[in-house]
Amino acid sequence: MTIEATDARRMGPLIPALAVPAAAWKERAASDAAIGGHAMRVESLSAWYGNHLAVHDITLDIKPRAVTAIIGPSGCGKSTLVRCLNRMHEVTPGAPRVSGRVLLDRHDIYAPGVDPVQVRRHVGMVFQKPNPFPSMSIYDNVVAGLKLTKAPSKAVLDETVERCLRQAALWDEVKDKLKQSGVSLSGGQQQRLCIARALAMAPRVLLMDEPCSALDPIATYKIEALITELKREYTIAIVTHNMQQASRVSDFTAFLLAADDRIGRLVEYGETAELFTAPKDERTEAYITGRFG
Amino acid sequence: MSSDTYAPPLAPAYPPGGRSIFEADARYQVRRGVARLMAVLVGLAALGAVAVLWIILGYVIWRGLPAINWPFFTQRPLPYGEPGGGVGPAIAGSLVLLGVASTIGVPIGLGAGIYLSEFGRGRFADAVRFCGDLVAGLPSIVVGVFIWALLVRHVIGHFSGLAGAAALAIIMVPIIVRTVEAMLRLVPHTLREAALALGVPQWRVVLSVVLPSARAGIITGVVLALARAGGETAPLLLTTLGNMFFNWNLSQPTAALPIQIYNYAVAPYDDWHTKAWGASLVLIAVIGILSVLTRLATRGKKLA
Ligand SMILES: Nc1ncnc2c1ncn2[C@@H]1O[C@H](COP(=O)(O)OP(=O)(O)O)[C@@H](O)[C@H]1O
Ligand SMILES: [Mg+2]
Numbered sequence: 001m002t003i004e005a006t007d008a009r010r011m012g013p014l015i016p017a018l019a020v021p022a023a024a025w026k027e028r029a030a031s032d033a034a035i036g037g038h039a040m041r042v043e044s045l046s047a048w049y050g051n052h053l054a055v056h057d058i059t060l061d062i063k064p065r066a067v068t069a070i071i072g073p074s075g076c077g078k079s080t081l082v083r084c085l086n087r088m089h090e091v092t093p094g095a096p097r098v099s100g101r102v103l104l105d106r107h108d109i110y111a112p113g114v115d116p117v118q119v120r121r122h123v124g125m126v127f128q129k130p131n132p133f134p135s136m137s138i139y140d141n142v143v144a145g146l147k148l149t150k151a152p153s154k155a156v157l158d159e160t161v162e163r164c165l166r167q168a169a170l171w172d173e174v175k176d177k178l179k180q181s182g183v184s185l186s187g188g189q190q191q192r193l194c195i196a197r198a199l200a201m202a203p204r205v206l207l208m209d210e211p212c213s214a215l216d217p218i219a220t221y222k223i224e225a226l227i228t229e230l231k232r233e234y235t236i237a238i239v240t241h242n243m244q245q246a247s248r249v250s251d252f253t254a255f256l257l258a259a260d261d262r263i264g265r266l267v268e269y270g271e272t273a274e275l276f277t278a279p280k281d282e283r284t285e286a287y288i289t290g291r292f293g
Numbered sequence: 294m295s296s297d298t299y300a301p302p303l304a305p306a307y308p309p310g311g312r313s314i315f316e317a318d319a320r321y322q323v324r325r326g327v328a329r330l331m332a333v334l335v336g337l338a339a340l341g342a343v344a345v346l347w348i349i350l351g352y353v354i355w356r357g358l359p360a361i362n363w364p365f366f367t368q369r370p371l372p373y374g375e376p377g378g379g380v381g382p383a384i385a386g387s388l389v390l391l392g393v394a395s396t397i398g399v400p401i402g403l404g405a406g407i408y409l410s411e412f413g414r415g416r417f418a419d420a421v422r423f424c425g426d427l428v429a430g431l432p433s434i435v436v437g438v439f440i441w442a443l444l445v446r447h448v449i450g451h452f453s454g455l456a457g458a459a460a461l462a463i464i465m466v467p468i469i470v471r472t473v474e475a476m477l478r479l480v481p482h483t484l485r486e487a488a489l490a491l492g493v494p495q496w497r498v499v500l501s502v503v504l505p506s507a508r509a510g511i512i513t514g515v516v517l518a519l520a521r522a523g524g525e526t527a528p529l530l531l532t533t534l535g536n537m538f539f540n541w542n543l544s545q546p547t548a549a550l551p552i553q554i555y556n557y558a559v560a561p562y563d564d565w566h567t568k569a570w571g572a573s574l575v576l577i578a579v580i581g582i583l584s585v586l587t588r589l590a591t592r593g594k595k596l597a
Contacts, residue, residue: 091489093482121492131487135505145491148501194487201491 037064038105038204038235040085040123045100047080047089054080055264058100060254062205067227067236069250069272071243073287076256077264078239079128082207085109085237086123087116104204121149124203128210130190132182132197139178141193145201160200168196169226188219195226199234206230208238212245224249243288247276255284353573360571370537370553373562380572382539383553387523387579389541390454390533390549394461394522399515402466406473406514411499422474429467436463437528445532454540454547457533464525465518472514476507516584523580526551550576 040062047055055077062068062085070078083089087109089096101108109119132141142161146152152160161178165171170192174185182193191211198206208227212220227236227249240246246253253276254269268275268284279285364377371378405425409418437460444456480503488498504511529535535552536545550572557569 086490088486088490091486117492117494119492120490125490127483127486127490129483131481131483133484133487133502133506135502135508144488144502145493148488148491148493148497197487197491 039064040205040235040237041101041103042081042085043101043103045081045084045098045102047077047084047099048095048097049080049092050095053263055084055256058256058264058266060266060269061252062235062237063252064235065231065233066251067231067238067249068252068254069246070237070239070254070256071241071246071287072256072264072267073258074241075262076258078241078256079209080264081256082209082237082239083125085205085207086125087119088125090116121145121201122203123205123207124198124201126191126194126198126206126208126211129214130187130194132185132190132193134181134183136182137179138174138182138185138193141182142196142200144197149201164196164199165193167199167230168192169222169229170196186219188215188222191215191219191223192226195223195230199230203234205235205237208236210239210241213241220245243276247272255281255287257283257287350577353570353577356567357570357572357574360567361574365568365571366575369539370556370568373560373565378568380550380553380568380575382536382548383550383572384575384579385539385541386454386533386536386548387550387576389543390458390461390529390547391519391523391583393455393458393543394465395515395519397458398462398465398518398522399469401462402469402514402518403473403511405466405470407477407499407504409470409474410477411495411503425467425470428463429471432527433460433464433525434527434531436460437531439463440528441531449544452532452534452546454533454543454545457529457547457549458543460528460532461522461525464528465522468518468521469514472517473507473511476510476514477503479510480506512587512590516587519583519587520580523583524551524576526555530555550579 042058042060042062045055045058046053058081060068070082072078080089083092084098085102089098098110100110102110104119104122108114109123132138133144136144139157139161140147142164143152143157146157146160162171162175165174170189173189174180174193177184182190185193191214195206195211212223215223224245227238230236231251238246238250250272252270253272255267255275256264257267258264268279268281270280275284276288279288365379366384367381368377368379369382370380405421409422412418413421440456440460440463444459445452449456484502484506485498488502489495493502529549529552533549533552534546535556536548538548540547554569554572554576557565557572560566
């Protein structure tokens, strides 16, 4: 990573304005290529619950060090899609099944012989409802993934806890009570704890499934600010049903829609600024102007 | 009131010409009567349940307390006519039997409960669940007869503490399986997902996330099973037989409190009847202390 590139971005506003000139993104894309980072590519992905086809033939890119928002009305398959990206779909109840490819840095996570457990170590996930482990302290929550998958030294654990809690903008609030239970925190703090817990695994991609839908506006604001910070180092995909949120935090947006057949399909995908100001599909326009969904 | 504070005008309590929408209707008194009657009835039921417990406990204390003194805890039972004599071997035997039975029964019960809750799908799991319920419903004397036929008559060849512990383990296992499965199912799926999404293997998720979250409930199951097994008499009569002496050799007949109570109670001597009540009191105390100890050992742990 070049320090100049990171610093240049740090100077941007915490929450970017809705309309960012397309030229700025071209510039960014060029610098992304220079920085590297981890990209994901979804190819012809379909997912079923038993005989019910929930999402059909999705192809989209999740660009490195950017936030990709997945929006759409409730039940259109956003959660299903995002859970296919770290192979969590297959542990969902309801006879789950997947076809298609998901490439992480050109490696298909559905290739034969791939261990889903390893995939999940590289693709972290934050859920809709904050879910810290109630039997663990704040400290242990952050390093739960490390402790349960390898046996790191105390020094490594201490360092990870502080670094990840700082990254999750939670350190100052909890540094004096690391031994307390994780469920003693407020909802917004719990969600940031869950983000810290995901970051501790040093994921290549961070998936977030409606991370703010259970939070109040101030906690939501903090998480959005955090996402904007994190995308300097992480590739992020965020599911949201809140279009303002998508327009505030994301660089790219995918709009999913399930027609009367209840099969979720990708309607439009593009740069957030363009998709929200000049949608190409009339269904996208109808959705973002609030005419349905 | 100053002019810059605003107070909305109150609506009139009664709309003009009408009755309050909150005014009691004709069935109000009936509804209230029924509600009170229900409250009294369930209250009486609760009182009855608690009263039976306290009456039994009070009666056992009243009858048993005269037998209680220090030698009663330490001495072995003596032949009739000799003064003194206690339940020392029986206390020791019961603790040893319960210890061995738990060593066999808790891992099996815990393992089967975890299997049913976390891994069990399809026919085999249904079969395990069904058989568990069958064993739970088996009269304990049948368990005793089975162990007698298998271990006492054949494998070991004579009455022994080990056979008794095996019988108690069979009684404990289904109780533990049922509670463990129920308690693990109460652990929210979102916690398992959280751990799986970190790349934790499933066995580790169960061991380090699911089990600790259900710890209190699992302990309750084990305590229930211990209490049930600790009071069983019938299977022990057919397996460990009982012993007048201290015996730490599990391949030999071993004393146990329920057997000692039985032996004291069926004798035709008033003094021994008092000792039977005393031994009952000791049994209740032993089980109570075991429960408290297991709970103390798990206190201070925050659980979901
Ligand atoms: N566990 C499940 N079993 C069966 N059907 C499911 C399950 N989860 C979701 N679905 C169905 O899949 C479709 C997409 O659901 P989901 O991905 O949760 O949508 P979204 O997150 O966009 O609200 C819906 O029709 C829903 O009913
Ligand atoms: Mg969803």
